[in-house]
Amino acid sequence: MSLETRRSGKTQATLASEAIVEEEGRYVYCVADAREDMSLGKIGIEGYEVHTIPHKDICAVVHSCPAQPYQSDDQEVVEAWVMTHQKVIDAAWERWSTVLPLSFDTIIRGETEKSAEQNVKDWLKQEYEDIKRRIEKVRGKAEYGVQVFWEPKVIAQSLTSTSPEIKRLDEEIKTKPKGLAYMYRQRLENLMKHEMETKADEYFKDFYGRIRKYTDDVRVEKTKKAEPGLQMIMNLSCLVYRDRYTELGEELEKINRRRGFAVRFTGPWPPYSFVGGA
Amino acid sequence: MEPTRNSHATLVDLLDRVLDKGLVINADIIISLAGVPLIGVNLRAALAGMETMLEYGLMKEWDARTRARESEQRKKNVEPICIAQIAR
Helix, strand or coil, rough: CCHHHHHHCCCCCCHHHHHHHEEEEEEEEEEEECCCEEEECCHHHHHEEEEEEEEECCEEEEEECCCCCCCCCCCCHHHHHHHHHHHHHHHHHHHHEEEEEEEECEEEEHHHHHHHHHHHHHHHHHHHHHHHHHHHCCCCCCEEEEEEECHHHHHHHHHHHCCCCHHHHHHHHHHCCCHHHHHHHHHHHHHHEEEEEEEHCCCHHHHHHHHHHHCCCECCCCCCCCCCCCEEEEEEEEEEEECHHHHHHHHHHHHHCCCCCEEEEEEEECCCHCCCCC | CCCCCCCCCCCHHHHHHHHCCCECCCHEEEECCCHHHHHHHHHHHHCCCCCCCCCHHCCCCHHHHHHHHHHHHHHHHHHHHHHHHHHH
């Protein structure tokens, strides 16, 4: 999207100098654990030059831009922005080892008497202690995504053979006339739902316990719709010491090998899930 | 097993993180991003299978309960430093 479009609709300020300050912004990619005042080249969103804004031994990784959010209805455009956002953070991460990533489209603005650059500096200064604490939390670690799926059909089948109550109902249905069989089926479905949830609970606790051992911290995320035939029963973001991910991978492989289960293991991601909140 | 970060297969995982998470800046110095969640929502809707909809709707409540319980437990076990943060 061109600069023109992003700015359109914004009323022209009367004083030119004021307008410049008010309309400029700094798109913030991450805060890095480094005392650096430098350019990272034109690697930013839409080819903007990325530079650092230092304060003491930390710096914000930013690009200068108009104080307008990046918005588009074009999925490909947004996708490209998001990928670039990630690439810039990756570059900083690789270079300085510890970064606190920000979410896409976080832009610090200027004010009438304060430039955006100054606002970034003041923010780093003001939040210094908090930022340092967060940096220490994630130092030497990376985030991994762990998603556990089961095949409801396989689980239901095994329940039918192991739960006496389900087994009995399932057999009774076959002997009942149509109308009655319908009612029995309803009962069976309710019972099945209950038993499946109990099973999922058991597995969740079991898997969580095994995974937790290899992680420094865990966030339980909402489960998502899975591909047909699978159901996600667990979606975790795990903060893991960089040298422990292989052990985690081995534990996940054990779960992955079980009949009726599958595991998705993604990463390493910058520690997005462990730098926000309290 | 080895973790993957193949850019196409893990786009959704990336979006989950890049759009919703990260370090938070106090709202008074960042530009209004009212439209931003919308980008996320639209983009997600366009990518198959993004919405939180569980197969058969069977386990929706279970999922919510599990997460609530886990977050409760976390609160109980928080370290003092975190409590100070919450109180802030």
